[in-house]
Amino acid sequence: MTASTTEGDHGKARMGTLMLAALGVVYGDIGTSPLYAVKECFSPQSLHRVPVTPENILGVLSLVFWSLMMVVTVKYLSFITRADNEGAGGILALLALVPTREGPEGRTPSAKRRLFFLIVLFGAALLYGDGVVTPAISVLSAMEGLEVATMKLKPAVVPLTCGIILALFLVQKRGTAGVGRIFGPITLLWFVVIAALGLKEIVRNPGVLLAISPDHAVTFFLENKGHGFLILGSIVLCITGGEALYADMSHFGRPPIVRTWLAIVWPALLLNYFGQGARLLAEPAAAQNPFYALVPSWALYPTVIVATAAAVVASQALISGAYSLTQQAVQLGYFPRVTIVHTSRTEHGQIYIPEINAAMLVVCLVLVLGFQSSSGLAAAYGIAVTGTMTVTTLVYYVVVREAWGWSIWKAAPLAALFLAFDIPFFVANWAKFLHGGWVPVALSLVVFVVMTTWKTGRAHLAEAFRNALLPLATFLDDVKQTAPHRVRGTAVFMASNPDGTPPALLHHFKHNQVLHEQVVLLSIQVANVPEVSDERRVYVVDLGQGFFQVTAHYGFLQTPNAPSVLSMCNAYGLTIEPRRTSYYLGRETLLIDGHSGMSRWRKVLFAFISRNARPATAYFGLPPNRVVELGMQIDL
Known part of the structure; x- marks a missing residue:
């Protein structure tokens, strides 16, 4: 066997492993959509159902096919x-x-650029609205299979759903490393099951495959007119995992995700959706629950178990996505500091954020108890995810025009094609606003207000510091002239502006009249890239007189750690003894009577968020017993 053959086999094995892992993490959400997507188009409990006629069945299937395609x-x-x-x-x-x-x-x-960033922030906030509805509707729709088995179990559906969701969120702190190894096989089993169930019905009625023709979708709209447009609010349920597969791309890379879709996910979904259509053609009464109507009576309980496991996997993907989104927002300055716990020593993406976990748990339980059924939750589902999809198209257009240099004649038609699907889905879902769609929108607005208030408040705070900042060169000249007493050890001052003197250093020097032998001005900079390698992490500048300026660069998927940065300085000639190192931080007391231009309610909210944000000591990994905090008042 040649070396190239061995390398080829190794590459194929690695690709297979990545595809299996991507199957569980990336496609859990879209993979459980057959549980409720077709059902919401025809079920008597659905908000905008259509009659179960052969023409409508083929029309709905055609819309599902072309939605997944485009x-x-x-x-x-x-x-x-x-x-x-x-x-x-x-x-x-x-x-x-x-x-x-x-x-x-x-x-x-510019005003246009600020408006653009606000739209993008709202699109990001909408992902949180999607993230809390997915666990609720996925698990609840899986458990509703018990009602198909026997109506005696109907009272147990909601309590069992709450129990599963509670257990799911409580185990998050243990990390997904161990559970992740079984995500792929569980989801693979799920796709095999739904493909087999659908294929069985298609063989009995192969005429259902005619729905691939777009003529049936056009006929559906012509016959159902305005009501046919509103059914897009249910059709969208089959594509709700589209944004998630893009967000999770960093874990696996693009090739495994694309190959998994083409080889496994897309064929299995189409087989099941068309199988549900074939079943409805043969038995219109199956509209009560088309998915479980495919399942033989002897396999009902095992299928409920597999569906529930798949729903848990889908929920896990959205929960992990909310953690990753929060970490990115914190690092990019759009969200207050939170507790980020790394649950794996080898995989940086496996994190746990207890504040987000607790909030999502409470909201999910409230949604299940409030809506009581998957049909009720389906009315709340769609606005958030279609809003994010629309914003993604707009940002993509700006990227290809400004970053990639595409001509408007190349970029505009492509964006218009995407918006031709995004906008109708988005508008159709707004018809569900008063029936529950307001819930994720309200949650997203809360997140959006927090994000914009934090970003604006930090900008005004930075401006206040910048106006009062003493140039570093002036301070160093003063130190040279006064020659203050120097004590042993190293003092580390966090410096947000590398060109100015940290306010904490000025306060320390003013009140204590001494300096350490070594003074390190540590600045943490977050780059617009996911990760910065250790080789490019640290830059050290010797300012003379025992002063050193250390700049540490991190990506938006990384969590800063000040002691780790200082340990890297040895390679640059700066030796720091941890036991003789003290960290000095400023603790600001925010006063809301200043003239920053922020409205009073935003000032109050920003002050509240600042008080409750994770302390800088914990966020930067500083040893608590070696931190000195100096208080100062800031007018906003």
């Missing part, structure tokens, strides 16, 4: 996933690719 296969897998930020995907990673443009003042972006 939105997932063409838009996301053929184009959007190519817009990766050094391998990372998701709306904030895509935003980081947009070139920065300054306004005429040199610092303030």
Whole structure:
């Protein structure tokens, strides 16, 4: 066997492993859509159902087929996933690719650019609304299979769903490393099961495959008119995992995700959807629950178990996605500091954020108890995810125009094609607003207000510091002239502005009249890339007189750690003894009577968020017993 053959076999084995892993993490959400997507088009309990006629069945299936084709296969897998930020995907990673443009003042972006960033932030906030509905509707729709088995179990559906969701969120702190190894096989079993169930019905009625023709979708709209348009609010349920596969791209890379879709996921989904259609053609009464109508009575309980396991996997993917989105938002300055726990020593993407976990758990339980059924939750599902999809298209257009240099004649038609699907889905889902669609929108608005308030407040705070900042060169000249007493050890001052003197250093020098032998001004900079390698992490500048300026660069998927940065300084001639090192931080007391231009309610909210954000001591990994905090008052 040649070396090239061995390498080829190894490459194929690695690709197979990545595809199996991607199957569990990336496609869990879209993979469980057959549980409720077709059902919401025809079920008597659905908000905008259509009559179960052969024409409507073929029309719905045609819409499902072309939605999966154009939105997932063409838009996301053929184009959007190519817009990766050094391998990372998701709306904030895509935003980081947009070139920065300054306004005429040199610092303030133009009004159009500010509006663009606000739209993108709202699109990111909408992902949280999607993230809390997915676990609730996925698990609840899986458990509703018990009602098909016997109506005596109907009272147990909601309590069992709450129990599963509670257990799911409680085990998050243990990490997904161990559970992750079985995600792929569980999801693979799920896709095999749904493909087999659908194929069985298609063999009995192969005429259902005629729905592939777009003529049936056109006829459906012509016959059902406005009501046919509203059914898009249910059709969208079959593509709700499209944004998730883009956001999770950093874990596996684009090739495994594309190959898994084409080889496994897409064929299995189509077989099951068309199988449900074939079943409805033969038995219109199956509209009560078309998915479980495919299941033989002897296999009902095992299928419920497999469906529940698949729903848990789908929920896990969205929960992990919410963690990753929060980490990116924190690093890029759009979200207050939170507790980020790395649950794996080898996989940086496996994190746990207890604050987000607790909030999502409470909201999911409230949704299940409030809506009581998957049909009720389906009315709340769709606005958030279609809003994010629309914003993703807009950001993609800006990226290809400004970052890649595409001509408007090349970029505009492609964006228009994507929007031709995004906008109708988005508009159709707004018809569900008063029936529960307001819930994820309200949650997203809360997140959006927090994100914009934090970003604006930090900008005003930085401006206040910048106006009061003493140039570093002036301070060093003063130290040279006064020659203060120097004590043993190293003092580390966190410096947000590398050109100015940290306020904590000024306060320390003013009140204590001494300096350490070594003074390190540590600045943490977050780049618009997912990761920065250790080789490019640290830059050290000797300022003289025992002063050193250390700049540490991190990516938006990495968590800063100050002691780790200082240990790297040895390679640059700066030796720091941890036991003789003290860290000095400023603790600001925010006063809301200043003239920053923020409205009073935003000042109050920003002050509240700042007080409750994770302390800088914990966020930067500082040893608590070696931290000195100096208080100061800031007028906003």
